[in-house]
Amino acid sequence: MFHSLLTHPNSLFGQFDRLQREFDDLFSTSGLPSSIRSVASGTVPQINVGRTPKSVDIYAFAPGxxxxxxxxxxxxxxxxxxxERAQPGPADRERLRFYAQERVTGRxxxxxxxPDDVDPDHVEASYRDGVLHVSIARREAAQPKRIAIQ
Incomplete structure (x- = not known):
């Protein structure tokens, strides 16, 4: 029942979701469709999500x-x-007292x-220089097609 409250367009939550999408579309400078959703900044690892005519690409910045x-x-x-990101430092952590600890560790x-047009059968992932790159192909039906005029 709770799920239906969140997804039903006439429910209060459904109206908030619609309003949020309209607000995102109105003030978005990314050019991404509002159907691509993530979490607010400050979450770990930080990510960038982009798209090309042929793929949706996610970059997660996760060094170490x-x-x-x-x-x-x-x-x-x-x-x-x-x-999970392990905590760097000496093995004797019980005696170590941090003055500052800015690197987030743990799970x-x-x-x-x-978006609905991604193809789950065509996904590639790579990790290099601390960046995880996931590329998901978009279905061919979603590709722009030039129409010949007769």
């Missing part, structure tokens, strides 16, 4: 991660990035809602 501990899944139009879990 062990690639074998990064999970990338795509399920029903939601891309999920999960993993992370990010989700990005993708």
């Amino acid at each position: 991660l062990d690639v074998s501990k990064i999970e990338v899944t795509l399920d029903r139009g939601v891309l999920r990035l999960a993993g 992370f879990d990010r989700s990005v809602t993708l």
Whole structure:
């Protein structure tokens, strides 16, 4: 029932969601469709989401991660990035007192809602120089086509 309150267009939450999308479209400078959703800035790892005529590309800025501990899944139009960043420093952490600690450590879990035209059978992921790049092909039906005039 709670899910239907969130998704029903005439519910209060549905109206807030519609208003948020309209507001995003009105003031968006990214040129991305409002159907691509993520989380507010300040969440770890930071991400950039972009699109080309042939793909949707996600870049997660995650230096110092062990690639074998990064999970990338795509399920029903939601891309999920999960993993863990270990805390650097000496093995004797109990005696270490930080004066400043700006690097976020521990588990992370990010989700990005993708547009309907992505093709879940054509996904590539790579990790290089601290950047995780996930590229998801868009279906050919979504590609712009030039129409010949007779």
